Amino acid sequence: MSSTSRLGKVRRTIVMTGCAAALAFGSSSALATPGSGVTGTVLAQGTSAGTLKVKAKGRTDVIVRSITIAPGGTTGWHYHPGQLIAVVKSGTLTRTLQDCSVEVSTAGTSFIEPAGSRHIHVGRNLGTEPVELYVTYLVPKGSPLSLDADAPACAGS
Template identity: 45%
Template sequence: MVAAALIAGLLGAGGVASASPGTKITAQTTAEGRFVKPQNVKVKNVTRVVEQTLTIQPGGSTGWHVHPGIVFLTVAKGTITRRSADCKVETFPAGSSFIKQGDLPLDGVNLGTEPIELHLTYLLPEGAPLRYERSAPTWCKF
């Protein structure tokens, strides 16, 4: 009974907690995307968060690489083609999101005629670089 009275007092007479709106603040969504399928994400030993906007010009590529942590990517403009060392090719148009994690080297390429704009959020262990360079696989025919 005492606990119920205390909670009612904290919430106010109407039973709903009140909030104050922000002032002198702006927020801009720079990219929004959807995963093709729901993702379950578990990350250990994360100490750093880095956000980056990456632009890939027509004919450009990210180069073959891996990431030591996990990276969330959203395609804001254009279509990126992701090639992986298991010879798989995937295409992600604007409005798509995907995750990069693990030791499988990847290369993102712009096969279109317009620049690609990607928004990336890296979750990294302390001291880790954003990426490690890798050699292109010789066994895939892209």
């Protein structure tokens, strides 16, 4: 196995076990903030035989995860290298976007997050019950599901 393959596999493993609940309101620090209180389980995954209509050349990994954010939990500021589609199963998710606008998603609603570093965001559970999400990621083959990012200037210091 090449070192590039191993790196991609390690990166995917790290992201799938800890980074993947990318969504809510974080610290007002100007630096990247770690997530806390977030767990995820891969429900299904596969690689497309051809290119899906995402901003990627080549094959696309499709990963479906169940994500839980505990009360008070946060994803930390991050972005996704591919698009994702999320459905809120229970609880209320509060997301702060790169322009510091806030979006609130409740049980039974869904949202789409675009790909790329121009779409940083943070997700928080400000409620008293866990937030449960079903998330489908469409990422370039071998890419991580999310990447840490610094908080935007509008988030304060």
